[in-house]
Amino acid sequence: MTAWRLGLVLLAFFAVLIVAPGWVAQQSPFDLDPARALQPPSAAHWFGTDDVGRDVFARVIHGTRITLGLVTLSLLIATAIGGGLGIVAGFAGKWFDLAAGRLADMVQTFPPIIAGVMITGVLGPGAMNLVLALAVIYVPTFFRIGRSAALAEAQLTYVEASRAAGFTEGSILVRQVLPNVLPVLVLQYVIMFPLALQIEAALGFLGLGVVPPTPDWGAILEQGKNFILVAWWMSLWPGLFVLLSAAAMTLIGQGLREKFGR
Amino acid sequence: MAGFLARRLGAAAIAALLSSLAVFLIMRAVPGDIVGQMLGQSGGDRAAEEALRAFFGLDRPLWSQFADWLGAVLRGDLGRSWYQGRPVGVMVWEAFLVTLELAVATLVLATLIGVPLGVVAGITQGSRLDRAIQSFNLVGLSAPVFWLGLMLLVGASAALDWSPPFAWSGPQEDLADNISILVLPVISLAVLQAAAYSQFVRGLMIEELGKDYIRAGRAKGLTPAELYFKHALSNVMIPLVTFMGLILVQILGGVVVIESLFSLPGLGRLILAGIQGRDYPVVQGALFFVVIIATTINLVVDLLYGLLDPRLKP
Numbered sequence: 001m002t003a004w005r006l007g008l009v010l011l012a013f014f015a016v017l018i019v020a021p022g023w024v025a026q027q028s029p030f031d032l033d034p035a036r037a038l039q040p041p042s043a044a045h046w047f048g049t050d051d052v053g054r055d056v057f058a059r060v061i062h063g064t065r066i067t068l069g070l071v072t073l074s075l076l077i078a079t080a081i082g083g084g085l086g087i088v089a090g091f092a093g094k095w096f097d098l099a100a101g102r103l104a105d106m107v108q109t110f111p112p113i114i115a116g117v118m119i120t121g122v123l124g125p126g127a128m129n130l131v132l133a134l135a136v137i138y139v140p141t142f143f144r145i146g147r148s149a150a151l152a153e154a155q156l157t158y159v160e161a162s163r164a165a166g167f168t169e170g171s172i173l174v175r176q177v178l179p180n181v182l183p184v185l186v187l188q189y190v191i192m193f194p195l196a197l198q199i200e201a202a203l204g205f206l207g208l209g210v211v212p213p214t215p216d217w218g219a220i221l222e223q224g225k226n227f228i229l230v231a232w233w234m235s236l237w238p239g240l241f242v243l244l245s246a247a248a249m250t251l252i253g254q255g256l257r258e259k260f261g262r
Numbered sequence: 263m264a265g266f267l268a269r270r271l272g273a274a275a276i277a278a279l280l281s282s283l284a285v286f287l288i289m290r291a292v293p294g295d296i297v298g299q300m301l302g303q304s305g306g307d308r309a310a311e312e313a314l315r316a317f318f319g320l321d322r323p324l325w326s327q328f329a330d331w332l333g334a335v336l337r338g339d340l341g342r343s344w345y346q347g348r349p350v351g352v353m354v355w356e357a358f359l360v361t362l363e364l365a366v367a368t369l370v371l372a373t374l375i376g377v378p379l380g381v382v383a384g385i386t387q388g389s390r391l392d393r394a395i396q397s398f399n400l401v402g403l404s405a406p407v408f409w410l411g412l413m414l415l416v417g418a419s420a421a422l423d424w425s426p427p428f429a430w431s432g433p434q435e436d437l438a439d440n441i442s443i444l445v446l447p448v449i450s451l452a453v454l455q456a457a458a459y460s461q462f463v464r465g466l467m468i469e470e471l472g473k474d475y476i477r478a479g480r481a482k483g484l485t486p487a488e489l490y491f492k493h494a495l496s497n498v499m500i501p502l503v504t505f506m507g508l509i510l511v512q513i514l515g516g517v518v519v520i521e522s523l524f525s526l527p528g529l530g531r532l533i534l535a536g537i538q539g540r541d542y543p544v545v546q547g548a549l550f551f552v553v554i555i556a557t558t559i560n561l562v563v564d565l566l567y568g569l570l571d572p573r574l575k576p
Contacts, residue, residue: 105273106280109553111515114533118549121537122288194404201406202519206534225412225523229425232416239409246404 004258007251014245017064025061029054029215038231048233050223054213060237063215067204068245070127070216071197074134075189082139083185086146091154091173097147104140112137116199120208127210130203134196145188149181187260190253194246201242217242270564274557278550282335285549286328289542295320296344296540318344331546340547345539350547353532358551361521361528363433363440364447365513371452372509376459377502383460384467385490395460402457408519411450418446430527447520454516455509462505463498470494500570507563511556 017024027045033053041048047056089097107115119133153159154177162172203209204218205225212219217238224234297314301307315321319330334341340350383395418424426446431439470476471494479489518530525531529548536544 102276102280105277106284109277109281109557110549111511111552111556113515113518114530114549114552117518117530117534118285118288118537118545121534122292124292198406202408205406205408205519206522221406221409221412225408228412228415229419232413235409235412235416239406239412242406242409243401243404247400250400250404 003251004255007248007255010244010248011252014064014068014248017061018068021062021065025055025058027055027058029058029062030213031055038227040231041233047237048231050220050234051227051231056220056234056237059215059220060217060241063217063220063238064241064245066127066210066214067197067200067217067242070131070210071134071193071200074131074200075138075192075196077131077135078138078192079142079185079189081135082142083146083181085139086143086148087150087173087178087181089143090147090150091177092169100143101147104143107136107140112195113199113202116203117206117208120203125208125211127214130200130209133203134200137199138192138196141192142185142188145184146181149184150177153177153180183260187253187256190249190256193249193253197242197246197249266568267565270561274561278553278557279332281553282332282546282550283328285546286331286542287324289537289540289545290324294540296542299540331543335547335550340550341543343544344541345544350543353544354529354548354551357527357529357532357548358555359432360430360526361514361517361530364444364451364517364520364526364528365510367444367448368451368455368513369506369510371448372455372459373506375452376456377463379456379460380463381467381490381495383464384471385486387464387468387471392464395464399457399461399464402453403461405453407450407454407516408523410453411446411520411523414446414450426524428525430525443524443526447524447526451513451516451520455513458509458512459505463502466498466501467494470497500567503566503570504563507559510559514552514556 031054033049035053036045036049037051037053039045039049039053045055045057047060050056050059085100089100110118115137116133119136120129123129123132158176159172162176163169167175200209201218201221204216205222207219207222209218209222210216212223220238221235224231224238228235295315296318297311297320300314301311312321319327331341338351340354342349343353346353379395379398383392386392415425418426426443427439430443433440467490471490476489476494479493484493514529517526517528518534520526521528521530522534529552533545533548533552535541536548
């Protein structure tokens with residue numbers, strides 16, 4: 001249980017950085033100053049400066065909102081679309097279930113990162129394309145979870161009873177099946193978060209993420225790799241923040257799983 | 263067994279066909295093709311543009327372009343790269359050998375580290391050692407693979423004053439060079455997969471050790487070694503094989519980033535360069551190959567599962 005608490009503490013820390021990055025990092029993440037380029041960490045610049053003299057601490061702190069926000073948004077879209085379609089497929093079945101299942105198979109024949117490279121590579125860099133790619137990658141996961149949960153739910157007596165009582169299919173689906181399937185989707189959301197975060201960071205690192213000079217952890221790492229042997233501090237911190245936030249969500253996922261008894 | 267195999271093969275073939283079609287359409291869905299890249303800013307010469315499009319077959323309807331490509335693939339011909347003029351089949355195969363060496367070395371290292379760690383953690387559940395191994399798992403699963411690679415580069419340079427060679431050499435050309443190029447990428451990939459293994463095996467061991475037959479064996483006077491390694495571990499082997507397939511597919515994906523970081527001429531770099539240059543035959547051929555490999559791994563795992571577990575034999 002201590003691990004679960006550590007996860008919550010870390011999450012609270014990142015929540016502060018998301019809500020008030022300017023309160024933690026006083027300097028601007030955008031101000032250039034070639035005169036102070038590639039300086040190692042110091043009292044003035046805790047995480048050092050990058051190749052154009054921007055404060056790495058400010059960039060990493062302000063990057064929290066961008067990186068975690070993009071992952072949060074993409075997974076919300078994937079949950080809504082994938083989970084929604086899955087519930088309908090599991091509940092209604094028939095041709096819709098079959099067609100959607102084949103489409104999910106198709107997306108999942110690609111290793112996730114390769115699907116991400118393909119979509120962002122073709123569409124070009126940019127936050128919206130990144131969100132689209134991540135959402136497409138994870139829609140099938142939520143589709144399957146929603147489908148199997150709804151399938152199990154549809155066979156329970158209360159659904160049959162509601163039907164006998166004269167409720168319409170739509171109302172059974174929305175008012176009764178959905179609330180019962182929702183916790184399963186939420187748990188899956190938390191479990192997928194660290195995985196999606198790794199893909200987000202990897203795409204940023206390949207230069208396929210957000211457009212510069214947006215401070216995104218993956219993008220900072222991409223910039224840092226060219227200076228890795230002269231300025232390690234450009235790469236150490238953003239990677240460490242990815243590690244910590246992924247670990248936080250993993251711990252919370254493990255805790256939730258224990259609570260749900262799965 | 264034959265019916266099962268036929269059904270699985272059928273589903274795999276449909277998925278591969280659909281995904282090839284998806285790749286084909288996505289590549290052509292956005293403006294900007296090879297002709298645009300070749301003519302660049304000089305544009306405006308409509309005649310040259312149209313001639314080039316006709317040369318690449320881009321002026322024909324989409325369905326006929328796809329049918330031609332698919333027909334050639336079914337005859338074993340992936341076409342030629344629009345940039346290099348070399349057969350895509352050869353380029354993909356050369357890149358695959360690099361990726362394969364990386365993936366197999368990673369799988370071996372990850373198995374050698376991860377499985378023993380998981381077994382030990384499972385046996386000593388709740389101990390300080392178990393907690394230490396679980397911390398390793400958490401860090402290994404959370405650290406970005408390419409970031410580990412960067413940190414290893416810094417560490418090797420600071421501590422050993424050593425950096426891997428820049429130019430690629432295959433194992434037949436210069437084995438020593440080949441190994442020194444691959445050592446850092448393999449370690450960075452293997453940490454993640456070892457952590458995944460260890461986590462998975464720990465859970466399996468704990469589940470297995472809680473079963474009645476273990477208690478019966480203990481009562482019978484079996485030594486812990488016999489209990490753990492002869493009985494528990496042999497039952498854990500079946501899910502482990504499935505997991506190995508999963509890991510191998512994950513490694514295939516993970517190499518894309520690592521190949522880019524360490525400049526290895528593998529499949530990931532081929533795909534990335536192909537997409538950026540709008541070299542359709544290369545992208546379509548390489549992704550088709552990746553899909554076939556990933557599907558085959560999954561299929562083999564399913565078959566092995568049936569072979570290892572006598573209860574599943576029809």
